[in-house]
Amino acid sequence: MDRRDFLKAGAGLVAGLAIGAIGGYALGSSKAETTLQASGNSEGAKVRLKALWIYVGPIGDYGWTHSHHIAKEKVAQHSWVETVHLEKVPETQAYDVIKAQLDQGGYDAVFATSYGYMEAIKRLAPQYPEVKFYHCSGPWEEFRDHPNVSTYFAEFYQLYYLNGVAAGAVTESCRLGYIPAFLIPEVVRHINAFAIGAIHGAKIAGKCGNGSQVEVLVTPPLNSWFAPDKARAAAQTLVDQYGVDVLSYTEDSTATIEAAEEYWSEGSKVYSFSHYSDMTQYYKSQGRELRSHLTGQISDWSPIYYTLLAAQATGGYTKVDIWARLGDYVPIRWRSPESSRAGSPEGAVYLAPLNREAIPPRVLEEIIRLYEDMKELLYEPFTGPLRGYQIDEQGRPQEEVKLKVEEGARLGRDSLWYMNWFHESVQRI
Amino acid sequence: MVELASLVTAALANAVPLALAGIGEALLERSGRVNLGVEGLMAIGAAVGVLAGIHLGSPYLALLGSGIAAAMLSLLYVVPVILMGADQIVAGLALFFAGTALADLVGSATGGAPAPPLDGSPRDPIAASTLALAAGAMVLLYRSWLGVEIRAMGESEEYAVARGLRVPLIQGGLAVAAAFLAGVAGAYMALALHNGRWYSGITAGWGWIALGLVILGYWSPAGVLLASLLTGALLASRTLLAAYGVNEALADMAPYLAVLAALLAMSLVAGRRVRPPAMVWRRE
Numbered sequence: 001m002d003r004r005d006f007l008k009a010g011a012g013l014v015a016g017l018a019i020g021a022i023g024g025y026a027l028g029s030s031k032a033e034t035t036l037q038a039s040g041n042s043e044g045a046k047v048r049l050k051a052l053w054i055y056v057g058p059i060g061d062y063g064w065t066h067s068h069h070i071a072k073e074k075v076a077q078h079s080w081v082e083t084v085h086l087e088k089v090p091e092t093q094a095y096d097v098i099k100a101q102l103d104q105g106g107y108d109a110v111f112a113t114s115y116g117y118m119e120a121i122k123r124l125a126p127q128y129p130e131v132k133f134y135h136c137s138g139p140w141e142e143f144r145d146h147p148n149v150s151t152y153f154a155e156f157y158q159l160y161y162l163n164g165v166a167a168g169a170v171t172e173s174c175r176l177g178y179i180p181a182f183l184i185p186e187v188v189r190h191i192n193a194f195a196i197g198a199i200h201g202a203k204i205a206g207k208c209g210n211g212s213q214v215e216v217l218v219t220p221p222l223n224s225w226f227a228p229d230k231a232r233a234a235a236q237t238l239v240d241q242y243g244v245d246v247l248s249y250t251e252d253s254t255a256t257i258e259a260a261e262e263y264w265s266e267g268s269k270v271y272s273f274s275h276y277s278d279m280t281q282y283y284k285s286q287g288r289e290l291r292s293h294l295t296g297q298i299s300d301w302s303p304i305y306y307t308l309l310a311a312q313a314t315g316g317y318t319k320v321d322i323w324a325r326l327g328d329y330v331p332i333r334w335r336s337p338e339s340s341r342a343g344s345p346e347g348a349v350y351l352a353p354l355n356r357e358a359i360p361p362r363v364l365e366e367i368i369r370l371y372e373d374m375k376e377l378l379y380e381p382f383t384g385p386l387r388g389y390q391i392d393e394q395g396r397p398q399e400e401v402k403l404k405v406e407e408g409a410r411l412g413r414d415s416l417w418y419m420n421w422f423h424e425s426v427q428r429i
Numbered sequence: 430m431v432e433l434a435s436l437v438t439a440a441l442a443n444a445v446p447l448a449l450a451g452i453g454e455a456l457l458e459r460s461g462r463v464n465l466g467v468e469g470l471m472a473i474g475a476a477v478g479v480l481a482g483i484h485l486g487s488p489y490l491a492l493l494g495s496g497i498a499a500a501m502l503s504l505l506y507v508v509p510v511i512l513m514g515a516d517q518i519v520a521g522l523a524l525f526f527a528g529t530a531l532a533d534l535v536g537s538a539t540g541g542a543p544a545p546p547l548d549g550s551p552r553d554p555i556a557a558s559t560l561a562l563a564a565g566a567m568v569l570l571y572r573s574w575l576g577v578e579i580r581a582m583g584e585s586e587e588y589a590v591a592r593g594l595r596v597p598l599i600q601g602g603l604a605v606a607a608a609f610l611a612g613v614a615g616a617y618m619a620l621a622l623h624n625g626r627w628y629s630g631i632t633a634g635w636g637w638i639a640l641g642l643v644i645l646g647y648w649s650p651a652g653v654l655l656a657s658l659l660t661g662a663l664l665a666s667r668t669l670l671a672a673y674g675v676n677e678a679l680a681d682m683a684p685y686l687a688v689l690a691a692l693l694a695m696s697l698v699a700g701r702r703v704r705p706p707a708m709v710w711r712r713e
Contacts, residue, residue, distance in 0.1 A: 058537075058541075058628060058629055059541075060537075060539070060540055060541030060628070061541070061628065062541055066541070088629065219668050219671075219672070220668065220671040220672070220677045220680070221677070223677070226628075228623060228626075228628060228631075229622070229623070229631075229633050230667070230668075232622070232623070233439070233664070233665060233667060233668055234668045236435070236439055236665070237666075237668040237669050237672070238668075240432045240435035240436065240439075241432050241435070241436075241669055241672075253628065254626070255623070258623075258624045258626070261624075262624070286542065286543060394677060429668075429671075429672040
């Protein structure tokens with residue numbers, strides 16, 4: 001390299017660094033403004049609490065993070081709590097990000113809203129014994145030795161079962177699809193609940209050989225909670241290549257239901273569901289029509305957040321594990337069918353609005369009946385006999401189909417939390 | 430079993446942004462310059478496209494707006510590199526970082542609201558325009574005096590300067606035009622492939638893929654178009670490959686592996702008559 005080239009390269013380096021620095025500065029300073037927002041005030045209040053929320057995704061995902069943020073905003077209306085949130089915090093950087101916040105001082109509570117923040121919380125909890133940590137999803141066994149870590153989760157398997165009932169009643173091809181982010185026990189349990197619900201729905205509707213021909217096809221895991229591009233491709237593969245006409249999913253964006261909606265514009269009926277946030281409301285607010293929506297699973301985290309913070313604020317903190325299902329955080333649990341609130345907000349987990357045009361009336365009645373019964377655990381989806389087969393983390397079979405839940409038996413918390421088998425109607429494509 | 434028609438439709442939709450960005454970059458590289466910032470330009474295009482779509486109501490105006498935004502951003506590359514002689518690799522990377530960061534800023538302003546989406550099917554006028562663009566770029570390169578000038582400065586800048594060719598003007602113009610196309614490509618990804626909704630990281634590394642496609646298409650617009658179709662098909666069939674027993678990680682890698690394999694095959698097959706612009710890729 002001669003001197004001239006060297007100088008050129010040097011000038012390039014300086015120019016590049018300058019541009020990068022300006023870009024980085026613009027990003028850095030604006031990030032501080034846009035993602036670190038404090039709300040609430042403490043004027044006139046005797047007790048005062050400052051709580052930090054850590055989100056894994058963007059607030060605008062209209063899924064998981066959005067639902068946590070809405071709940072946080074609701075809690076922030078109370079004058080005794082001051083809230084701060086950080087969005088899009090990668091799980092690998094959670095430790096440093098949370099520590100930097102805590103070192104600024106004044107925090108009483110931290111809500112870590114992703115499973116992957118577990119390691120960070122385990123390291124931070126002993127360092128900040130005066131701060132209470134709340135880890136979303138748990139399991140609580142992981143935090144056995146940390147007195148200042150509580151766990152909480154809004155459980156959906158009952159709602160996935162009801163989604164399945166609706167799906168089994170509307171499918172023409174008897175083939176239903178499921179797009180999983182990961183095949184961890186939580187998602188496997190939701191897939192199975194969806195499948196056995198679909199069989200029940202088809203039976204009530206008198207379809208698909210009274211349910212015996214229902215197939216649930218599961219795509220390979222996306223390996224990311226937020227992967228709209230992959231979810232969309234998976235949805236198209238299920239519909240185009242496998243003739244699936246109802247798409248269920250566990251992915252934090254709206255990609256799957258939007259893919260289903262596109263098929264309506266092309267003249268084929270493909271149904272899907274709301275996931276964590278009500279998509280009918282969202283479409284309405286955009287002035288658009290949503291035809292593909294059957295129902296769905298929605299969570300309202302605010303009663304959980306309120307209860308946890310209120311206990312802490314009044315000096316009544318106790319280490320807890322909250323596993324909110326249907327019937328939790330509601331004033332009245334079982335309601336008669338006429339006064340049922342199925343399909344509207346109720347408690348910590350509830351059904352998205354029911355599509356009364358697509359779902360036949362008989363099946364609609366059944367969904368409402370089961371929804372009410374499940375609140376009191378009078379009906380439990382995972383009741384035997386259920387046959388299935390053990391799978392690996394990619395969903396591939398590891399054994400022949402055999403009896404997994406005996407006739408009349410009902411699965412308890414541990415069997416549900418560590419589920420590693422697929423129902424016999426479920427297949428990994 | 431495989432429903433070919435729908436696979437082709439999905440492949441075409443994927444190919445459009447890849448071809449738009451790739452053809453622009455191919456023209457620039459024929460003139461002897463490389464801009465590694467394509468991904469950043471696509472990112473800003475996607476963000477501006479959605480924001481403009483929300484406010485203007487027309488997806489085509491949104492595409493235009495994102496092209497203009499990306500073209501303006503590309504001045505961060507054009508001014509230091511072409512006018513001041515700075516290192517193009519460093520400036521390209523800086524453009525990538527600046528573009529993705531700025532895109533997060535602009536995109537956050539959409540607040541999750543969707544812009545009016547594009548169809549994304551082969552009937553979409555943008556798909557036809559992409560074909561026309563490839564044809565036009567072929568004519569420009571091989572059937573016009575400007576094309577001769579472009580190719581000449583790609584082979585030897587000293588010669589081009591000695592002949593009195595307007596090297597900075599043409600290279601700068603191509604860089605801005607390529608950025609315009611990359612911006613449109615990014616907006617197309619958001620408006621056609623994601624129903625008009627923006628999210629952080631929406632371009633998913635496709636700008637880098639487009640850079641690879643320039644090489645795979647052997648610096649020819651027609652070649653880039655073919656390479657885009659191939660890669661678009663592979664991107665669309667990731668789930669299907671996994672379903673047919675290919676390991677999931679391998680299926681995800683398939684588009685990239687195919688590009689590598691094709692590059693290898695081409696460097697074995699291609700004779701001395703076909704070779705990259707000397708200013709971009711010296712082999713001797």
